[in-house]
Amino acid sequence: MAETSGEPLDTLQTPCLLLDEARLRANVARMRAHLTGLGVAFRPHLKTAKSLDVARLAMTAPEGPATVSTLREAEYFAAGGVRDMIYGVGIAPAKLPRVAAIRAGGADLAVILDSLEQAETVAGHARRGGDALPVLIEVDADGHRSGVAPHDRDTLVAIGRCLTAGGATLRGVLLHAGDSYALSDPDAHAAAAEAERVAAVTAADALRQAGLPCPVVSVGSTPTARFARDLTGITEVRAGVFMFGDLFQAGTGAVEVEDIALSVLATVIGHQRAKGWIVVDAGWMALSRDRGTARQAVDQGYGVVCDRAGRPYPDLLVTDANQEHGILALRPGSGAALPDLPVGAQVRILPNHACATGAQHDRYHVLDAAGRAAAVWPRINGW
Known part of the structure; x- marks a missing residue:
């Protein structure tokens, strides 16, 4: 938890990390206002912050929602009272016992995956443990990294059916428009955000048309969150580095x-x-x-x-x-x-x-x- 100090800078041992609280609060308020205006929920990504004090400023409630990038983060934030989290890295089989332990402690921790192989592993875990583990299928927004192609209906449906048949919970789809980091023009960022939205809605529709649930349609990166103009069909947006900003994001035009x-x-x-x-x-x-x-x-x-x-x-x-x-x-x-x-x-x-x-x-x-x-x-x- 936070400790008070009130020290002038010349008394601090260097090098050390400084955080301007006024700028942090302003960055969070700006993003919240933008997403509220677009009618979507905000699920801040805490991978940059890794701090409960920062999380409480960023989240819309002490219980969340939030996104994490490591199970260490999930354990830490769960111990601090955060209950609604997505572990936003493709699940590895050896990590499922830790996920189960976090969930047994009262946190609603969801995982993501993008293959039938992973789905079969998660379904087996759900059957053996009796835990209807919530899962989001990762969808590839732009070829940047991981995910099922949004038009690959057969794979999306096969993953969804495997999960639900095995006792896991299909919670929805998740996308990350990582290629937006290579852009620097607001209109280009807006176009990337629209492409991300279309990919997300396409994948969600494929699941729903097959009779599968898809209550959550989650997208996000700092540039697309900042410049999105229409988020019809999206339920929530994830972004994290915007809270602090950095020179790379300034180079993309996402922050000043x-x-x-x-x-x-x-x-x-x-x-x-x-x-x-x-x-x-x-x-x-x-x-x-x-x-x-x-x-x-x-x-x-x-x-x-x-x-x-x-x-x-x-x-x-x-x-x-x-x-x-x-x-x-x-x-x-x-x-x-x-x-x-x-x-x-x-x-x-x-x-x-x-x-x-x-x-x-x-x-x-x-x-x-x-x-x-x-x-x-x-x-x-x-x-």
Whole structure:
């Protein structure tokens, strides 16, 4: 649970993870308002947050609903009172006993799958344990990753019939439009959201026409959730990284740099003036090795460097990272001046990928309106 601290930033041990609570709340409120206007329920994805304190701000009720990406998350959130969850990674047979234990503790944890082989395993588990395990069939929205093709009626129906005959519960279909991460134009994102919607409705209709239940039609990614214009036929939307924002999502246009709520506080520990370098104590162990922006129009190195108030320095990036050393330098070709940052000065670094950077830390130092670390919110890692 949260601990109060009220510390000025210069008393914190670096590197550490900062969370701007006002930005977090604003990002959540914006997404909720958008989805409410489209008439769908919101099931936040907690894979980025991994924190009960953040979850309680994001969810519409203390009991959920929520999405998780690991069974460690499911166990942690269930212990914190979250009751309605989807484990959003294709189920592996060896994980079914853990799923059963979480469900036995009172949580309604659903799983996803996309093959008849998995369905047969889940049906066998349901028969043996007498647990009508709820299942959503993963449908491929765009060829990005996993899922049954939305027009593959035979496979969808075979999976659905196998589940229901075996005593499991067919709860619906689930899609993730991962290819939206490669886009950067609002109209293109809106088109991806519409393609995701059509794929979801097509798959749901195939099940219903075969006499199978499909009460839940679940879609979601941060870009498609942000830019969807019509969600007719969809019952719920999942999204998660939007809460924090990151440079990759800013590169897609799904968030603004000013929306990014997460940063890493680091301290200057040296200089290589002949090379135009400032050295800080945050390397890839604090920032992660994620270089997702290298594939975008603007390469942000290992992160954008800001002052302690969170204002970016012109063209100052983490251009290289060793395990515990970060190299700050100006963007190649920049005409900006390197800021005068003496040893002991603190900077904040905006992450390329909030999920990956967050995973390097076990707590958030939560900033209040005055920029002080007003609380510590624990977060978990692992599978």
